[in-house]
Amino acid sequence: MRVNFVLSEVATGLRRNLTMTVAMILTTAISLGLMGTGLLIAGMISDMKEIYYDKVQVSIFLADDVTAEQRSAIEAQLSDSPEVAGYLYESKEEAYERFQQQFSQQPELVENTPPDALPESFRVELVNPERYPVVAEQFPNGQNGVDQVRDEGDFLDRLFSLLNGARNATIAVAVVQALAALLLISNTIQLAAFNRRNETNIMRLVGASRWYTQLPFILEAALAGLIGALLAVGGLVLTKVLFVDKTLAGPIKAGIIPPVDWAAIATIAPVIAAAGVGLAAVAAYVTLRLYVRL
Amino acid sequence: MIELQHVTKLYPASARPALDDVSTEIDKGEFVFLIGSSGSGKSTFLRLLLKEDDPTRGTVVVNGKTLNTMSKWQVPKLRRTMGCVFQDFRLLRNRTVAENVAFALEVINKPHRTIKRVVPEVLEMVGLEGKAARLPHELSGGEQQRVAIARAFVNRPLVLLADEPTGNLDPETSEGIMLLLERINRTGTTVIMATHDYHIVDSMRRRVIELNGGQITRDQSRGVYGVGR
Numbered sequence: 319m320r321v322n323f324v325l326s327e328v329a330t331g332l333r334r335n336l337t338m339t340v341a342m343i344l345t346t347a348i349s350l351g352l353m354g355t356g357l358l359i360a361g362m363i364s365d366m367k368e369i370y371y372d373k374v375q376v377s378i379f380l381a382d383d384v385t386a387e388q389r390s391a392i393e394a395q396l397s398d399s400p401e402v403a404g405y406l407y408e409s410k411e412e413a414y415e416r417f418q419q420q421f422s423q424q425p426e427l428v429e430n431t432p433p434d435a436l437p438e439s440f441r442v443e444l445v446n447p448e449r450y451p452v453v454a455e456q457f458p459n460g461q462n463g464v465d466q467v468r469d470e471g472d473f474l475d476r477l478f479s480l481l482n483g484a485r486n487a488t489i490a491v492a493v494v495q496a497l498a499a500l501l502l503i504s505n506t507i508q509l510a511a512f513n514r515r516n517e518t519n520i521m522r523l524v525g526a527s528r529w530y531t532q533l534p535f536i537l538e539a540a541l542a543g544l545i546g547a548l549l550a551v552g553g554l555v556l557t558k559v560l561f562v563d564k565t566l567a568g569p570i571k572a573g574i575i576p577p578v579d580w581a582a583i584a585t586i587a588p589v590i591a592a593a594g595v596g597l598a599a600v601a602a603y604v605t606l607r608l609y610v611r612l
Numbered sequence: 613m614i615e616l617q618h619v620t621k622l623y624p625a626s627a628r629p630a631l632d633d634v635s636t637e638i639d640k641g642e643f644v645f646l647i648g649s650s651g652s653g654k655s656t657f658l659r660l661l662l663k664e665d666d667p668t669r670g671t672v673v674v675n676g677k678t679l680n681t682m683s684k685w686q687v688p689k690l691r692r693t694m695g696c697v698f699q700d701f702r703l704l705r706n707r708t709v710a711e712n713v714a715f716a717l718e719v720i721n722k723p724h725r726t727i728k729r730v731v732p733e734v735l736e737m738v739g740l741e742g743k744a745a746r747l748p749h750e751l752s753g754g755e756q757q758r759v760a761i762a763r764a765f766v767n768r769p770l771v772l773l774a775d776e777p778t779g780n781l782d783p784e785t786s787e788g789i790m791l792l793l794e795r796i797n798r799t800g801t802t803v804i805m806a807t808h809d810y811h812i813v814d815s816m817r818r819r820v821i822e823l824n825g826g827q828i829t830r831d832q833s834r835g836v837y838g839v840g841r
């Protein structure tokens with residue numbers, strides 16, 4: 319294979335339809351960027367599940383006027399219950415400290431919250447989280463010093479269904495964009511084939527192999543796919559540095575949201591590149607088979 | 613070497629066949645004129661030999677290979693044994709004379725050394741040794757056709773197909789092109805040339821196959837263009 323020849327053909331092809339090429343690259347980049355975002359959210363969701371689900375499943379908030387007897391009665395009941403895998407007591411002061419830490423980025427909120435505003439609580443881990451109703455029944459709200467029992471799992475389920483929705487929406491938009499990208503690639507390749515029809519005709523007549531004739535077009539698409547992928551990865555890096563690391567710094571530090579780390583982007587980058595190059599090459603190949611006589 | 617057996621070609625959306633039950637044989641080293649009025653099927657005849665198209669019925673054999681049963685990926689190999697020249701030259705406008713000829717070798721993966729050696733040789737043979745660095749638009753029509761012939765011949769094909777190669781040229785220039793084709797024929801290459809140029813046919817006295825409405829109406833060795841003219 320004459321590498322120089324093929325490469326110069328590819329370069330000429332890309333230059334000749336510059337506008338189409340740019341459109342093709344940008345659409346591919348957006349599609350791949352969204353796909354990468356979807357994958358990152360997916361990774362984040364599974365990280366968060368690990369952070370949260372393993373910890374608290376039920377919170378028992380105590381009333382402000384709880385007595386010491388009531389408190390130890392609740393604790394005894396928890397330690398005796400076969401449903402309970404473990405529990406933690408959190409005093410008003412500890413609750414306030416955790417609150418301060420979580421919202422360190424929003425000092426006004428912290429300032430406006432009196433130190434005793436947060437209730438003391440037991441954080442309970444269940445043997446089987448689905449047995450929540452049974453456990454809740456043993457601690458009726460508003461009685462025996464219990465203010466409220468809350469199923470944190472329920473909250474988490476809602477949170478995660480929200481995140482899953484975000485992930486699915488991102489991926490759905492990525493798919494639509496990918497479709498647009500594929501059509502653009504197909505169009506660009508048809509245009510390129512039209513521009514190069516003299517060369518291609520002569521190649522056909524002098525007996526160049528199909529492969530040799532098609533390769534410049536396929537490489538042209540693959541190269542555009544690769545550039546699109548690089549732009550997409552660049553976009554993800556910028557999003558991390560400029561948005562995630564800045565705007566979400568507080569919740570990340572407080573351990574509410576897992577950070578988007580470089581390793582995750584490094585894992586996703588080759589996937590994106592492979593998807594970009596692969597899809598573009600396949601689109602080009604199919605276009606040549608369907609629309610172009612080689 | 614080349615054989616057509618009961619070949620019929622019907623283009624889609626056309627009631628009359630372009631070739632109608634054509635049978636003939638052409639031996640290695642022959643020089644054959646394909647004549648006939650416009651639309652009589654000359655170009656179709658040549659296209660079938662190149663497997664640019666498949667016959668609707670009948671068999672086409674080239675260099676001992678039956679084209680009907682030949683698979684797609686074998687077609688390039690077939691075409692490497694054939695050269696083609698057309699009325700409109702079909703040169704690449706942005707490449708020089710030498711590059712145009714070299715292109716035919718590059719795309720079939722000939723080594724650089726061979727290309728460097730062979731291209732000047734063939735350009736000298738067609739009489740363009742001083743014009744290797746020119747672009748096609750810097751050449752006359754006759755010179756452009758010489759480049760096209762050089763490109764068709766540079767890989768030493770067994771068969772040279774020429775579809776009205778002198779159609780755009782004046783008589784003197786055409787004569788030069790015919791001398792060149794004769795020279796190529798003398799190297800053992802079979803030449804099949806479709807033409808309307810009766811001066812050429814009459815002066816060369818080679819085999820003439822006349823097509824009329826897709827049928828062979830005359831096949832004459834050392835023939836002339838028109839019998840009653």
Ligand SMILES: Nc1ncnc2c1ncn2[C@@H]1O[C@H](COP(=O)(O)OP(=O)(O)OP(=O)(O)O)[C@@H](O)[C@H]1O
Pocket residue numbers: 623624626629630648649650651652653654655656657
């Ligand atoms: N691709 C095609 N599709 C449909 N019909 C075609 C096609 N090519 C040729 N024909 C028809 O087939 C017939 C023979 O055409 P062909 O080109 O072989 O004639 P020709 O002898 O080369 O004519 P000319 O001297 O004008 O070049 C004509 O009626 C033409 O209209």
Ligand SMILES: [Mg+2]
Pocket residue numbers: 654655656775
């Ligand atoms: Mg014709």
